[in-house]
Amino acid sequence: QTVVTQEPSLTVSPGGTVTLTCASSTGAVTSGYYPNWFQQKPGQAPRALIYSTSNKHSWTPARFSGSLLGGKAALTLSGVQPEDEAEYYCLLYYGGALWVFGGGTKLTVL
Amino acid sequence: QVQLVQSGAEVKKPGASVKVSCKASGYTFTSYYMHWVRQAPGQGLEWMGIINPSGGSTSYAQKFQGRVTMTRDTSTSTVYMELSSLRSEDTAVYYCARGPYGSSSGFDYWGQGTLVTVSS
Numbered sequence: 001q002t003v004v005t006q007e008p009s010l011t012v013s014p015g016g017t018v019t020l021t022c023a024s025s026t027g028a029v030t031s032g033y034y035p036n037w038f039q040q041k042p043g044q045a046p047r048a049l050i051y052s053t054s055n056k057h058s059w060t061p062a063r064f065s066g067s068l069l070g071g072k073a074a075l076t077l078s079g080v081q082p083e084d085e086a087e088y089y090c091l092l093y094y095g096g097a098l099w100v101f102g103g104g105t106k107l108t109v110l
Numbered sequence: 111q112v113q114l115v116q117s118g119a120e121v122k123k124p125g126a127s128v129k130v131s132c133k134a135s136g137y138t139f140t141s142y143y144m145h146w147v148r149q150a151p152g153q154g155l156e157w158m159g160i161i162n163p164s165g166g167s168t169s170y171a172q173k174f175q176g177r178v179t180m181t182r183d184t185s186t187s188t189v190y191m192e193l194s195s196l197r198s199e200d201t202a203v204y205y206c207a208r209g210p211y212g213s214s215s216g217f218d219y220w221g222q223g224t225l226v227t228v229s230s
Contacts, residue, residue: 034210036217038155045205045223046147046155051216089155093212097169099145101155 002026004092006102011110012080020105021072022090028071029092035073036091037066039084040104046089050075077107085109112136114206114221121227127194130224132206139187140164145209145217146180146191148202156202160211161189196228 003025012018022035029035037050048057050066053073063079073090090102117131132144146158159170161180168180179192189206204224209217 034212034214036209038217040155045220046207047220048216048218051218052214055214055216057216057218087154091155091157091217095212097160097211098171099157099160099209099212101147101157104154 002094002098002100004090004100004102006088006090006105008103009106009108011108012077014080014082014109016080017076017078018080018107019069020075020077020088020090020107021069022074022092022102023072024092026094029068029073031068033073033092033094035066035068037064037073037075038089038091040087040089049088080109082109112208112219114208114219116204116206116221116224119225119227121229122196124197124228124230126196126228127192128196128226129190129192130204130206130226131188131190132221133186133188134163134208135187140184142208143211144180144182144189145207146178147205147207149205149223150199150202153202158191158204160209162211163187163189193226196226198228200226201228202226 005023038046040046054066065076067074088105113135115133145160161168163182182189206221208219
């Protein structure tokens with residue numbers, strides 16, 4: 001059973017910087033896992049932010065960036081805004097069309 | 111503009127089946143794979159499977175093998191997800207999402223979600 005692990009919760013001050021990570025039970029996350037990141041606010045469908053580790057969609061704010069960090073996929077928010085308070089999910093590819101979501105990180109802006 | 115519009119909420123009894131639809135518009139339907147993802151109340155996202163709208167081939171998460179069937183109708187640009195032998199744990203919001211088979215292309219557009227409630 002493949003498990004993808006994220007921090008359950010993080011808190012950041014407005015204007016600050018925070019990094020969310022995404023680890024795989026199978027070992028180091030590499031670019032071949034094509035990490036995707038999503039933002040979800042209560043009562044809404046998820047919104048895609050990052051794909052293939054570090055690529056942004058046309059609608060992704062510049063303050064969001066993706067990378068690989070210490071064997072994990074990472075999502076960094078720089079200059080956090082109050083509207084960034086949300087749940088964030090990563091998604092990794094395991095081959096054979098199999099994708100697995102992380103458990104999500106609840107980001108609080110306080 | 112790309113839109114994925116899903117069917118309305120459903121209430122089903124345990125043991126029944128449910129079929130959720132996702133109608134695509136604003137792009138070439140057969141050029142992009144479609145995924146199904148669900149989210150139980152207060153829980154995280156769970157990937158269920160993928161369908162190729164071009165040929166109809168599918169791949170399902172092991173957890174749903176034998177209970178889920180994904181199909182498509184190219185004449186109406188609609189994909190369907192049918193889940194059978196429903197139990198209370200299947201109560202969730204079901205989403206369709208456009209995304210890759212397994213490549214550097216990204217997941218991008220999502221449907222609005224369909225709430226399926228399983229209750230006796």
